[in-house]
Amino acid sequence: MELYDAMRTNPSCRYFTDEPVDPAVIHRILDHARFASSGGNRQGWRTLVVRDPDLKAAVAALHRKQWDAYIGHAREGVVGYNDGGVNGRMAADDLAQRRLTRTDDFSASLASVPVLLVHCVDLATLAVTDRELDRQSIVGGGSLYTFVQNVLLGCRNEGLGSALTTLLAAEEPAVAELLGMPAGFAVGALVAVGWPVPDKQYTKLSRCPVEEIAFADRWGVPFTG
Numbered sequence: 241m242e243l244y245d246a247m248r249t250n251p252s253c254r255y256f257t258d259e260p261v262d263p264a265v266i267h268r269i270l271d272h273a274r275f276a277s278s279g280g281n282r283q284g285w286r287t288l289v290v291r292d293p294d295l296k297a298a299v300a301a302l303h304r305k306q307w308d309a310y311i312g313h314a315r316e317g318v319v320g321y322n323d324g325g326v327n328g329r330m331a332a333d334d335l336a337q338r339r340l341t342r343t344d345d346f347s348a349s350l351a352s353v354p355v356l357l358v359h360c361v362d363l364a365t366l367a368v369t370d371r372e373l374d375r376q377s378i379v380g381g382g383s384l385y386t387f388v389q390n391v392l393l394g395c396r397n398e399g400l401g402s403a404l405t406t407l408l409a410a411e412e413p414a415v416a417e418l419l420g421m422p423a424g425f426a427v428g429a430l431v432a433v434g435w436p437v438p439d440k441q442y443t444k445l446s447r448c449p450v451e452e453i454a455f456a457d458r459w460g461v462p463f464t465g
C-alpha cells in the first residue's frame with residue numbers, strides 16, 4: 241500500500257471479526273515498526289503480544305475500569321472529541337455521542353479482539369528533556385510513540401484494523417503483575433488488532449487542515465505551502 245494512502249485511511253477500528261490473526265503477520269509488522277526513531281537510538285520499546293484468552297480478558301477488565309470512569313465525563317461533554325471543525329469542537333453533540341457509543345462497544349468487546357499489543361518502554365532509555373519545566377512532561381513518550389505509530393501503519397498495510405488506547409497505562413501496577421512487566425518499565429499504550437468488520441468502519445477521516453495546525457515562521461500565520 242502506498243504510504244500516503246495508509247496515513248490518510250487508518251481510522252481507529254472499534255469492530256473486529258472473529259477471524260484469527262496469524263502471529264507471523266504481527267511479527268512482520270513489528271519487524272518493520274522497529275525501524276522507528278528513538279532518542280539516542282536506545283530502542284527502549286517492548287511489546288507484549290497478548291493472544292491468550294484469559295490474559296486478554298484480564299487486560300480488557302483493567303481497561304474497562306478506566307473506561308467506565310472516563311465515559312461518565314465524556315457523556316457530559318467534560319472531555320470529548322474534536323471532529324476536525326466539521327461539526328463543532330469538543331462538544332457533547334450527536335456526532336460525539338455516536339463516537340462515544342462506538343468506543344464503548346470497543347471497550348466492551350476488547351477481550352474478544354484477536355490480538356492485544358501492550359506497548360511498554362524502558363524508562364532508563366528515555367531522555368526527558370522537558371523534565372525541569374513547570375508543566376507536565378511530553379517528551380519522554382516520544383521514544384515509544386514513533387514505534388507505536390509505525391505499528392498502526394503496519395496494521396493498515398496488512399489490511400488489519402487497529403485501535404490505540406492509553407487508558408491501560410493508569411492500571412500499570414496491575415498490568416505489570418498480570419503480564420510480568422519488570423520494574424523500571426512503563427505501559428505506554430494498548431493497541432487492539434484484528435480484521436475489521438467492513439460496514440462498521442469510517443472511511444473518510446475528519447482532521448484539521450494544514451493551515452490550522454502549521455504556522456509559517458511565527459505562531460498564528462497559517463502555513464500554506
Ligand SMILES: Cc1cc2nc3c(=O)[nH]c(=O)nc-3n(C[C@H](O)[C@H](O)[C@H](O)COP(=O)(O)O)c2cc1C
Binds near residue numbers: 253321343405445446
Ligand atoms: C493518545 C491516544 C489515546 C486514545 N485513546 C483511545 C481510547 O481510550 N479508546 C478508543 O477507542 N480510542 C482511543 N484513541 C483513538 C482516538 O479516539 C481516535 O484516533 C480519534 O477519535 C480519531 O478517530 P479516527 O482515528 O477513527 O478518525 C486514542 C488515540 C490516541 C492518540
